[in-house]
Amino acid sequence: MTIPEAPSSQQLAGYVTGELSPQNHVRVARALSGSAALANEREALHALHTELQGLADCEAIDVTGCVMREISQQRRSLCSPWRQALAGAAVCALAAGVLIARVPGSTVHMRSKAAGALAVAPEASVQMYAVSSDGHAAVRSAIMHPDEGWLFSYSNGDTKPYRYLMVFAVDERGKVYWFHPAYTSAATDPQSIGIQPSVERVLLPEAVHHRFERPQVQVVSLFSMTPIAVSAVEAWARRAPRQSLSAAFGPHTHTTITTVHIAP
Amino acid sequence: MDTARHPDLTLPLCPLRPHTEHPDDSLIAQVQSGQQAAFKTLVERHQARVYAIAYRQLGDATLARDVTQNTFVALYQHIDHYQSRGQFRAYVARIAINQCRMAVRSRWLTKRLLPLREARAHQPQLELNHDLQRALSGLSTKLREVTVLYYVGGLTAAEIAEQLQLPLGTVKRRLFDALVKLRACMEVV
Numbered sequence: 247m248t249i250p251e252a253p254s255s256q257q258l259a260g261y262v263t264g265e266l267s268p269q270n271h272v273r274v275a276r277a278l279s280g281s282a283a284l285a286n287e288r289e290a291l292h293a294l295h296t297e298l299q300g301l302a303d304c305e306a307i308d309v310t311g312c313v314m315r316e317i318s319q320q321r322r323s324l325c326s327p328w329r330q331a332l333a334g335a336a337v338c339a340l341a342a343g344v345l346i347a348r349v350p351g352s353t354v355h356m357r358s359k360a361a362g363a364l365a366v367a368p369e370a371s372v373q374m375y376a377v378s379s380d381g382h383a384a385v386r387s388a389i390m391h392p393d394e395g396w397l398f399s400y401s402n403g404d405t406k407p408y409r410y411l412m413v414f415a416v417d418e419r420g421k422v423y424w425f426h427p428a429y430t431s432a433a434t435d436p437q438s439i440g441i442q443p444s445v446e447r448v449l450l451p452e453a454v455h456h457r458f459e460r461p462q463v464q465v466v467s468l469f470s471m472t473p474i475a476v477s478a479v480e481a482w483a484r485r486a487p488r489q490s491l492s493a494a495f496g497p498h499t500h501t502t503i504t505t506v507h508i509a510p
Numbered sequence: 511m512d513t514a515r516h517p518d519l520t521l522p523l524c525p526l527r528p529h530t531e532h533p534d535d536s537l538i539a540q541v542q543s544g545q546q547a548a549f550k551t552l553v554e555r556h557q558a559r560v561y562a563i564a565y566r567q568l569g570d571a572t573l574a575r576d577v578t579q580n581t582f583v584a585l586y587q588h589i590d591h592y593q594s595r596g597q598f599r600a601y602v603a604r605i606a607i608n609q610c611r612m613a614v615r616s617r618w619l620t621k622r623l624l625p626l627r628e629a630r631a632h633q634p635q636l637e638l639n640h641d642l643q644r645a646l647s648g649l650s651t652k653l654r655e656v657t658v659l660y661y662v663g664g665l666t667a668a669e670i671a672e673q674l675q676l677p678l679g680t681v682k683r684r685l686f687d688a689l690v691k692l693r694a695c696m697e698v699v
Binding site: 255256257259260262263265290291294295297298299301302303304305306307308309310312313314316317318375382383384385388 | 546549550553554557558559561562565566572573575576578579580582583586612613615616642643646657658660661662664667682683685686687689690692693696
């Protein structure tokens with residue numbers, strides 16, 4: 247940045263922050279010594295510079311307890327038998343994915359944040375958000391609070407996009423909590439919702455609340471080429487031991503699984 | 511709204527001080543070797559600065575508190591990737607800015623797709639320099655990020671350039687532009 251005889255406001259700003267090169271600093275200083283107007287502007291910028299430095303002082307907060315609780319829960323989840331069983335299931339599912347890799351459109355993706363990346367992420371995926379009681383949504387993956395709503399978006403931009411999607415949670419006892427499709431009456435047996443190809447995230451339109459009975463659930467998204475009935479998933483969840491989802495629902499499916507802790 | 515999650519606004523201001531007793535990098539090495547207690551020290555040491563960055567960037571105390579928590583959880587999840595080069599302050603500041611970006615995106619989604627609600631009844635009045643915060647909020651995100659990292663995060667222009675992966679000249683230009691715009695805004699006020 248070369249300084250002409252009359253420096254610009256930006257150059258004066260650079261001067262008061264001390265971020266100009268030594269040569270340009272000298273040039274601005276020289277210009278300032280010969281102009282009262284420039285000197286006044288420098289004073290105003292300097293006052294602002296000082297005031298901005300005061301922004302670093304903020305109210306005292308303490309999030310230590312919350313942070314340590316969250317990371318402790320994440321560490322515990324790594325060691326739980328439930329988690330280990332799921333990790334084993336993920337490995338099985340990955341193996342199944344390798345075996346069926348020659349089938350067009352078939353992918354298996356088990357996502358497990360705390361356990362590390364188990365597979366490459368394909369383009370079809372689901373993102374989870376926590377919606378607070380005042381309507382704010384935040385991206386969330388590991389911890390949910392009981393009073394928060396669950397909101398989801400999906401992307402579906404694979405070379406051969408999927409046509410249907412289910413999103414549900416299942417606890418260690420095999421109880422299923424439905425997000426999409428909505429399932430409120432035992433007399434009905436709804437199927438996967440239809441989805442569109444989209445590389446951009448598409449938000450599913452409703453934040454859902456559930457009362458979970460267990461402190462930990464697995465949130466599952468199940469992409470498929472044909473619709474799947476809620477009853478079929480519930481039957482799968484009740485089985486012990488459970489099959490992998492691709493084994494249960496066919497190779498033309500794609501699954502993501504995320505462990506979520508329900509805060510007390 | 512759960513008021514217990516909000517800070518007591520009458521708390522005294524907490525000036526940011528450098529810590530010299532245990533270098534951050536040595537604490538991180540302890541965390542990487544499994545000593546979780548060392549992470550608590552890191553949180554205690556940096557939470558005020560992270561909160562200040564988030565609050566100045568977002569202008570919303572509740573969001574800033576969430577961002578502060580998420581910043582440290584994200585830091586813990588990626589602690590193995592941190593390479594000790596004495597740049598921990600800058601590293602944490604970058605995570606905080608990334609978390610702010612995510613919070614803004616989430617807030618945008620909420621406003622767009624969920625029923626709009628009344629503005630928060632509980633909006634903190636912690637401002638000693640309300641006009642300046644308002645002027646800061648009027649800057650573009652790019653200018654505000656650089657300004658917040660420089661003045662609140664305490665990063666040098668070179669550190670900001672490295673963390674945001676921008677040319678040094680771009681960072682300086684944004685900083686100077688921000689100062690000029692803030693001055694113009696404060697003059698109007």
